[in-house]
Every structure is written in structure tokens, then in C-alpha cells.
Amino acid sequence: MNLKQLAHMLALSQTTVSRALNGYPEVNEETRRRVMDAAKRHGYRPNPSARRLATGKSGMIGYVLPTGAAVDIDPHFVEFLSGLGDYARAHELDLVLSPADADDQETTYRRIVANRQVDAVYISSPRPVDRRVALVNTLGIPFIVHGRSEGSGFDYPYLDIDNEGAFHEAARLLVQLGHRRLALINGDDRETFAIHRERGMRRALAASGLTLDDRHVSSVVMTEENGYRAARRLLEQDDAPTAIACSSLIMALGVVRAARDLGLSIPGDISLIAHDDVFPWLKPENFSVPLSTTRSSIRLAGARVAERLAARISGLEEGARGEVWPVDLVVRGSVAGAPG
Amino acid sequence: MNLKQLAHMLALSQTTVSRALNGYPEVNEETRRRVMDAAKRHGYRPNPSARRLATGKSGMIGYVLPTGAAVDIDPHFVEFLSGLGDYARAHELDLVLSPADADDQETTYRRIVANRQVDAVYISSPRPVDRRVALVNTLGIPFIVHGRSEGSGFDYPYLDIDNEGAFHEAARLLVQLGHRRLALINGDDRETFAIHRERGMRRALAASGLTLDDRHVSSVVMTEENGYRAARRLLEQDDAPTAIACSSLIMALGVVRAARDLGLSIPGDISLIAHDDVFPWLKPENFSVPLSTTRSSIRLAGARVAERLAARISGLEEGARGEVWPVDLVVRGSVAGAPG
């Protein structure tokens, strides 16, 4: 059943039927009702390919997926996706993932924009002066950045959590508990979130006249193994830290294992706080010692990004609106006063 | 730059240019070269929307993503996706994720097929007599099932690993080591993979005149917490098992924690084997006691599914070809002879 048939059946022109269906004002309400009715009864659904060719709109949102033998997709992605899906489902939006060589995403962005494959895109894991952000900005496709880029010299729409504030609070708590030597096991410090977290910690320490020793900072891909290695390295130093802030639960698993291997107790010998993106399959309260966390649901962020993307597509949202979500500090058993 | 302009520029008809570009035989090789050349020089790329409307082919593969507030996307998905992306990138295939109400995926399948949004789909986590498989089969869109459905009374193309064989081998090893009371902490037993794993274990036990006590089988969503709970329940029974097979690394984390909480040593008191889908961020060799596993890379499976999907789209693969991959049994420190 296509438009032509439906129009014929109603003894109307395709124009009128199309307009009735799409809510244009220049059609009699009575006629509109008839059309809507017939459309529903016959299960008419406009052909998206045709609509797309005519309008240039696809009804999909895009994401350029960096891939490659050496590239691992972050498990956070799947939770973000859950949230995105929650919203998208309710609005019949599809998501298209365009795999791209991690080292050359530009080609892919250009392709999906030139081809009008998607109406909007989102960008995740941005870095300062991120080329992708500058690119989609000039390309003129609606977009939202999940996270922040910095120092590019222009504004853009984003959704981020207050990473700096979160780690500031975490560090402040640790300092209040008497810790003087703090450590940070961070994610890839080329990404903004990691920079913000480090900045937050340093600021909290500075407020008490303390500093974050460079030897007490690790920046690694967030795997269990890297968490373990970083923790061992830290804890085997002569001036070992008494408290560790860690950028992910998965790394925290490694930290806990390292402490156990070294015969150190949490929180007796070292306090531990990690950032929790809220995975359903790994919960901080279930760590052998319940883990204190800075918590922010990445799933909710996914839903919100989808919502704002939809708003941008339909013109409801404009401009470079930035949105920063506060982060909860949840104190559990893994932090205690500094030893000694 | 569109076809019309390019044709005009070459003083050829659109027909000829189109055919030259698409490799049709009825065009002079010399002409073809000229066309190809001009196309490349001017960076001509056929508009996919137009091509799509004309041919009905979209150049994308689809996946219906079950979503909902209570639905968690499995973290395995992201690894599968990595593999799929690896292949898809090299072939400029995009993946479209269509979020659907987990309880009504049929509507979405019908929509994406009716709309010709994708050229092929894959189905994951199938159950016996899976309605989705029957549906896409009758809908007539090329597809591949990742996993197996059973008892539907028709054949279909799939890629699966030998779950039954894997758990058969795992159980056999444990029995050889003197274990008599084995337990299974399985995934959702409405899914085929879980059924196969249980079957494999039972078969191995039966071969030695043993059985798998129903009280020694758990079927749960594969989270750390569920692994912990299941393990505690098992290990606190009077006839507690001396060996556990576990369907995922994440659950195994919970099992290890439970053992520790109960003061049981691995492998001194209980042996543990888990299935490993090969995550980059959580490795069995890094468990406090290196974990024995049945191993199969889900990432490679993703790449293979993409490859076969592409082959089906282009007509290179036909029929109901099933493909079953063997699974490695990797023995590490977490298994030992039965205590006593």
C-alpha cells in the first residue's frame, strides 16, 4: 500500500493525503480525519527510502564506531546504548553504527553526512580540541557530545557529568580522613574526563596544601589487568599512597586483587574510591569490601543524549547548550581514616 | 556531483555511466575506464538514498535490540560488535540497531523488513523454537542466527560454538580429577546455549554413572551478584558440590567472592571452570587463582557473522548452512583433585 493507492482509494490527490498525514495546516480537519483513518485501517506506512530521497531526512541517528584489531570497544558503551535505546524505541528512532578505522574517522563522518544517512550524530569519549567535534560542527549536522572537548575556541552542545567535582569531593573526603598521600588510577589521559578527574583531585589537595605526586598517577586503558598493575606499582613504592581513587569499577577489581596479593587490607591499609557508571552486572556494594564510589548512571546519560538529539533534529533545541550532571559520592566500607 | 552532471560532463547518458560504474557488461571497456576515471577525479559517490529507492538495497545490516527499563544489554554484545565492526568497516557496511520492546520484537522485525531498511539481519541469544527465527525466515530477508534455535522443524543458517562439547569436556575433566558432586551456574536456561551446556555436563556425568543434582543447577542472569548468590546457595548445602562450572567470567567473579566469604579455597576445597568469551577487560588468567576456562572468542564470531551476512546479501552463500566452532578447554590453577 503506497501513497498513490491510498490517495486513489480516497479520491484525493497524493498531495492532500501526504499533507493530511504530516499535519500540514492547509487541509480540512474533516478530510484529515478521513485520511488518517483510512491510513490506519490499511496499515499504510510511508516508504522511508522515498521519504528520505525527497526530504533528505532519514529518521536515524548515527554513531561512528572506532574499530580495528587493536581497538577495544569500551563496555561502558553497551550501557550507554541501553539508555539510548530506551528513548529511541519510544520514538521509532533507529541508530546506525558506522564502523571506522580508529585512526581515520573523518572519512566516515564526511561520508555519513554527505550521504545524509543520519539526521544527527553523537560523539563520545572526546578529547581536548577534539577534531571530530570541530568536524561535525563545520559539517553542519546536528550533534551532541557526550563528554566535553576543551580549548577548541567554539561552543557546542554537550552532556557531561561533573567529573572534576566528583573527584574533588572524593579527594576531599580522603583528606578529611587524614590521608596525605593520595593516588589516582585514571583512564586514558588524552580524554577530557580523565583530565577533569585529575584536575578535581589536584584542586582538593591543593586546598589543604597537599599535592598529587606524579609517581602517584597512572593513566591506562581501563581493564582489570591494568588496574592491578597500576596498583601494584603504586603500592610497592617506598612512599606508597594510603588512598587510591580509581576511574572505573573494572580497574577497581584489579586494585582489590593487588592489595590482597600484597597483604594489604582495605580500608585498613588503603582506602579506595572508584567511579561507578552503574553497570547492572557489577555493583560496588558487592565488592569483598563494599566500594565507595562516585556514581553517575551512564544509561540515563544515553537516554538524555537521545532525547536531546531528537529535539535538535526537530528544531526544538538549538545553540550550544551544555549540560553538566552532578555526581553522587556514595560512601561505603572501602574508605577509612589514614593508617598510623 | 550527481549522476546527471557526471553524465553530462562525459557526454554520455546516465544509463551508460551508471552501468559503467556498476560493472555491467554492455559497456565498452574504454568507455568504462573514462567513466571510472572521471568519477574518481570528481569524487562522485552515488547517493545512497536514491540508489536505495531504486533498488531496494540499503547496504546495511540490521539488529533488533531488545530494550526496556528492566532489560539489560549483555556486555558480551559489545565484544561481538567489535568483531562485526572489524569486518563491516572493511566493506563499508553499516549496522543499524533498531530498539524494540523486548516483549514485542515482531513489530520491529516486520517494520525493518517492510521498509527495506536493511539487507540482512542477525539474531542473537536464540531460544529453542525461537519465534524471531521463524519470523525472519518467513519474512524472507537474509539472516544468520548467532547461536542455535531448536525444534522449530525447519533449517536455517547459523553460527554457534560447541557449548555442549565444551561443558562436556569441562565436566569430564572434573570427573577425572575425582569430583563426584558437580554444580552448574548457568545463564538463562530459556536460551539454547544454556540448555546445551547443561546437556553437555549431564552427558559427561552420565558416562561415569553420575548425575547432576537439580539442586546443584542454577539458572540466572549473568551478573556478578547472581554468581555470588548462586555459589553461596550451592556451597551452603549439606551435600555441597566440590566443583563448579560457570557460564560466564562475570559470574565467576561472584563465585570466587562467595568461596572467599565462606572460607573455602580454590582449588583446595572447590574447583572452578568458567566459560570465557574473551573480554579484553577481564581475563581469566588474572583471577586471584588463575581460572580454568572453556574459551571461545565472541569477537571472532562477530566478524564471521558479518562476513557470512555479506556473503548472503551478495548471493554467495545460500541455504541453511550451520557452522559450529569448537571450544578450547584451557586448564589453569582453579581446578584440582577432589578434596578428601
Added chain:
DNA sequence: AGAGTCTTCCAAAGCGCTTTGGCTTTCCCG
């Protein structure tokens, strides 16, 4: 009553590609 303004609808021109059906031209062979 005539002019102007809405309201409501329509025919037809795109959107940019593929593909059908045919038309020349060349080539081969009896």
C-alpha cells in the same frame, strides 16, 4: 456587484538513482 482574501485541494516537478526496451552501428558468415 466586484475585488480581495481565505480555505481547500490538485497537477506536476522534483529527489538521484536503476533498469527496461530499443535503436544504431559494427561485425561475421554464408
Added chain:
DNA sequence: CGGGAAAGCCAAAGCGCTTTGGAAGACTCT
């Protein structure tokens, strides 16, 4: 040398929608 086949090209008809540029009729106002 004439007829048939093959090669190489083209015009035009889709694909199914949106949107432009009217047009007809109803209504208002002077």
C-alpha cells in the same frame, strides 16, 4: 552482398514520497 547477431549506447519510465505553484470555490468587505 545481404541478413542476423552482437556490441554499445540512449531515452524514458519507474521507485514513492514531498513540495511548489497554482486554481477553484467560499467568504468578507466596501
